[in-house]
Amino acid sequence: MKHIVFTTRICALLTLSTLGAMAQTNQKVEARSSAEGYQAPVAVADTNRQEIVPVGIEDRASLVNVAFRTVSRKDLPGGVSAINLPALLQKNYTTGALDNLSAFVGGFNGNNIWGMGEYMVLIDGVPRSATTDIHPTEIEQITVLKGVAALALYGSRAAKGVIQITTKRGVANEKRINVRVNTGLHVPKGYPNYLGSAEYMTLYNEARQNDGLTPLYNQETIWNHYAGTNPYRYPDVNYYSPEYLRKVYNRTDAITEISGGNSRARFYTNIGFTHSNSLLKVGEAQNDNNTRLNVRGNIDVRLNDNITTSIDASAIFGNNRFAHGNYWTNAATLRPYRFSPLIPVSMIEESDQPSQLQIQNSNYLIDGKYLLGGTQQQLTNPFADMYAAGYNKGTTRQFQFTNVIKVDLRKALPGLSFSSRIGVDYSTSYNLAFNNQYAIYAPTWNNYAGTDLISSMQKFGEDRKNGAQNVSNSWRQQTLFFSGQFNYLTRINDVHNISAILVGTGHQRSETSAYHATQSHVNLGLQLGYNYRQKYYLDFSGALLHSAKLPPGNRQAFSPTLSAGWRISEEAFLAGSSIVSSLKLTASAGILHTDLDIPGYYLYKGIFTQSDGTWYSWRDGTLTRTTDSRRGENNDLFFAQRKEISVGVDGSFFQQLISVNANFFISRMNGIVTQAATIYPNYFVTGFPQSSFIPYVNYNNDQRSGLDFNLSLNKQLGQVAWTVGMAGTVYSSKATRRAENYENTYQNRVDKPLDAIFGLQSNGLFADQNDIAANATQSFGQVKPGDIKYIDQNGDNLIDSRDEVYLGRAGWNGSPFSFGVHATARWKNLTVFAIATGNQGAYSQKNSSYFWIRGDDKYSAAVRDRWTPETAATATYPRLTSLNNDNNIRTSDFWLYRNNRINLAKVQVTYALPGRMLPAKFIRDLNLYASGSDLLTIAKERQIMEMNIGGAPQTRFFNLGLNAAF
Secondary structure (H helix, E strand, O other): OHHHHHHHHHHHHHHHHHHHHHHHHHHHHHHHHHHHOOOOOOEEEOOOOOOEEEOOOOOHHHEEEEOOEEEEHHHOOOOEEEEEHHHHHOOOOOOOOOOOHHHOOOOEOOOOEOOOOOOEEEEOOEEOOOOOOOOHHHEEEEEEEOOHHHHHHHOHHHOOOEEEEEEOOOOOOOOEEEEEEEEEEEEEOOOOOEOOHHHHHHHHHHHHHHOOOOOOOOHHHHHHHHHOOOOOOOOOOOOOOOOOEOOOEEEEEEEEEEEEEOOOEEEEEEEEEEEEEOOEOOHHHHHOEEEEEEEEEEEEEEOOOOEEEEEEEEEEEEEEEEEOOOHHHHHOOOOOOOOOOEEEHHHEOOOOHHHHHHHHHOOOOEOOOEEEEOOOOOOOOHHHHHHHOEEEEEEEEEEEEEEEEEEEOOOOOOOEEEEEEEEEEEEEEEEEEEEOEOOEEEEEEEEEOOEEEEEEEEEEOOOEOOOOEEEEEEEEEEEEEEEEEEEEEEEEOOOEEEEEEEEEEEEEEEEOOOOOOEEEEEEEEEEEEEEEOOOEEEEEEEEEEEOOOOOOOOOEEEEEEEEEEEEHHHOHHHOOOOOEEEEEEEEEEEEEEEOOOOOOOOOOOOEEEEEEOOOOOOOOOOOOEEEEEEEOOOOOOOOEEEEEEEEEEEEEEOOOOEEEEEEEEEEEEEEEEEOOHHHOOHHHEEOOOOEEOOOOEEEEEEEEEEEEEEEEEEEEEOOEEEEEEEEEEEEEEEEEEOOOOOOOHHHOOEOOOOOEEEEEOEEEEOOOHHHHHHOOEEOOOOOOOOOEEEOOOOOOOEEOHHHOEEEEEOOOOOOOEEEEEEEEEEEOOEEEEEEEEEEEOOEEEOOOOOOOOOOOOOOEHHHHHEOOOOOOOOOOEOOOOOOOOOOOOOOEHHHEEEOOEEEEEEEEEEEEOOHHHOOOOOOOEEEEEEEEEEEEEEOOOHHHHOOOOOOOOOEEEEEEEEEEEO
């Protein structure tokens, strides 16, 4: 809080000096204005928006929230996109604030903005989370800030982009109640395809034969597992069977919005409840569920003609209940033949008294018919966990408070206003667990005259159920935020529009179990803007920021940006044009300093640690310890710098038939902090004792460039109104500086994409021993026919890490081309809406346990295409081996596939009941809709893309909803 007070004082002092000259200018303007009959606009508080705006300058219906101010869409700077979410929700109901936003905003791909990495989210000006802190029905507007000029006022934490969310407010003299109810089904897209017991055993025998080992399973055993005559003795467990999983699971939500008020005070309230269950239907898991209750309320009050205030509060109560054990992880690893989940007591010999006694003493006789199965190697398993281990109750609570005070200071200086914002957030979570212990039983089977019976059972573990609750995973987070700002707006001679902002912010977050648990951020921002007749624009924005991660003397930096705009459509030579309705060009450049990529605190200090050793004693006697260096000192460590130039175009043509918005950017991140080992002598690092004198330095440089665009077409064809839009990004990146010293230039990371995949280049599979002898020696273990053959890149007749080359882009920060298309067709009261998204040009690897199988791992259907002497010409998978074959399981183009795809992300049909069918004094509007989400993927490798390994499956969601306004 000391930082906040300090910042506020600085803010006030700088304002007096900065605006002094403006005051003198304004006095001259007022004198001249009176002579010319011009009256300067009066600044009034628009409490439905974020800032105070002057009447007559802004069209409130088109205001867009940007950094610490609002501007009209007409004056929107480059590198900014805004979405009116309430209008979109009328035809596209969604449950996530940022769902499919990439179809409406060029440059945003769902994970980052302009490929920069993790962006900052602000909700009503306070750093918060879009995924956990807000529901789409609470949102009025989403603004995506992409370019440096749009980000500068937010300081270091905004250097990778900002998504600014503005919540709904009450409207004066308009009472409204809105109710929305939805229910839908999640339908799994598909499950991994693992081999059954008999096929696994057969192929594992083949793997052992390939390794020169004897088979492990005889043919009789394999046949018995295949025949399935006794699944308890010869199990073939399919973890994705309807026996254990539901076909669908449900999600239901209900939301009520209430708003109203008058010119003095207005309010808005949103109350929502959501419930969902899960696919599991065994034991305690059949009761798995998630519930969420959210309440948001705000009130805007005009205290007098000069002061307004708003108070916002929200609370989220989350509860979930889930059985012990990780079912999905086990489903991807446990082999199908290892054990039967349940043992029928009816198959236990009556004469086996010890086993009969175990039945009587068991606390977990499932359905009165089964004991829990297992082995000495599987003392726990997912089925037994779900039946007997108990369950968890997870609890989360979030409370958020925001207060804004706005003061009109026009009596001191016309056009001057002040506002402050305070945000206090508190989040907590914990688990209440009922932990039970249970015994599992391994049966011994015999066959009597063709009948299988259990002759004895071996018990492992004990049944213990004490009913006690255990509290675990307790976590809390607290956030404090403050900002204070002076705004100045004026117009001279009805042509010169001047604006200025001086703002100070402080943000502090503390979190349980976090190193340097309290993190603080402060910065001071200045914006100066000018436009002539809303035709020519010039804007300066900058921020003075502070970081405790850097050494004293280097903890402050100033980030300057400059942008310009030209509305060409206002020029005389385009007046009355039938082609150009509006056209604006923008350009911006700037430097943003950031500490986001500095991985910790005190990295500028040299660190020594004490460890056990045998090579030196610091005192007489037998004690031997060493003091080892872990890194060197660097008191010149500084911020990384995002240096960027961008140009943009925004226009509409043919009487607004076509609208275009596009931005081209070149962005460089210079001085990224790293330990650059290769720029120091090799004796700076020792192996024994393990020591390093290499400091953290500002060394690595990255470059990103690209083009983002938004296109839209609006056309009435007969009685159908069509709107078609497309957003996309063409994006490239490269490392422009790295500390590297590779022997071969093709290994260098410089000039390669930031998401480059490096690996070996394959050349098919070895056909036979002669083929192995004729090729370079492969150093990753013994190879045999059917193993992957690699290309010797440097000609040294040895395949090793020096033969790794650039294979392609992974698309971690965005594919070379990503896009989204949305279309709306409206006929009378019927609206059809659809979204498709896609990406092209990147690669993914088949490197999950589904493909990279080691030793006796569970086999997937992928191994059916394995190499054998008979399939040598057609095989697409290496030979099977029961050993850990490091030669085959490593990054290479053998496992790469293009992740090009097109997704049918959403289809919704909405019907608005005609007014004549509604009670005129009761229901204003009533909409019924049906929708489907994540419906279809068009891709060559669709099955891989839609398959989750070790986790719950991807789903399609089918929803029915009702939206009524009263």
